[in-house]
Amino acid sequence: MIDLYYWPTPNGHKITLLLEEAGLPYAIHPVDIGKGAQFEPAFLAISPNNKMPAIVDRAPADGGEPISVFESGAILRYLSDKAGRFTGVAAGADAQAALRQRIVVDEWLFWQMAGLGPMTGQYGHFHVYAPEVVPYARERYRKEAERLLGVLDRRLQGRAFIAGNDYSIADMACYPWVGAYTSAPLDLAPFANVRRWREAIAARPATQRAYALAQQVNPDAGKPMSDEEKTVLFGQGPR
Structure with missing residues (x-):
């Protein structure tokens, strides 16, 4: 348990x-x-x-x-x-392939932990929770959140999920931070791959x-x- x-x-x-x-x-x-x-x-x-x-x-x-x-x-x-x-390692992969597949998932897991989560969180703080409007902070974190969405969008080009064709913990880490603030939504219109990926995860019964x-x-x-x-x-x- x-x-x-x-x-x-x-x-x-x-x-x-x-x-x-x-x-x-x-x-x-x-x-x-x-x-x-x-x-x-x-x-x-x-x-x-x-x-x-x-x-x-x-x-x-x-x-x-x-x-x-x-x-x-x-x-x-x-x-x-x-x-x-959901480790990112394909069933039956040999040791060398497993190592390389796991590295890809861990790269994007840590990318979320160090970048997408904290920067989107700061975007949310200054757009939703801060007691006063701080224009510089709002613009700074909006731009950085959008930059990171661009990174994710490019990664998803030609891939069903972040690490390839299999759903993994890299996707689970990133998904909740995309569209996290309904009262101050980031514009996802420029990020077609992110939108497609997000819709696919949202449709999963477990989600x-x-x-x-x-x-x-x-x-x-x-x-x-x-x-x-x-x-x-x-x-x-x-x-």
Whole structure:
């Protein structure tokens, strides 16, 4: 059983996408980040950066003590290896081919973690959450988010998915960050390959199940945040 510490955000969706696709048994433990649940000692013991998602695998492959994993990219890699699916390695690949295929997936997984997620997140912060309009920041992060969409669009030219013809954790990492802010949407019109890819993933039954969890866990998902919630999320210094 996988204990998933989750809240319906783009990073949270990454993990439910994989769990629903892989069919791994899991239990959701909501972490209400607007109320500060991410700072509770029990959660910090498994996620010291006070960010969700995090998991605890109660039945690791080595048969030993439970394994906890934080950081969404590390969780995706761990769970895909556990399931033996969506790793980016084709069935029957020899060692050399497997190494090369895995490298491609990891490149794009880390690209999302270091680029698409943080830059799109800053775009969202200054267009949706910031208490005042900061024109420079809005323009800076809009341009960078659009640049990254261009990178993704070029990568998807002639490919069904990011790593090739097979759906992988690279796609699951990127998908929630494309079109994440409905109240301040980025213009996807110039990115035909991204639109086609996004529509294909949205149509997957596992994607629909994963996103249906948002309203179950947080019925207020999608509503504007209160000033108190913004203070909890964005007003923290060292603790």
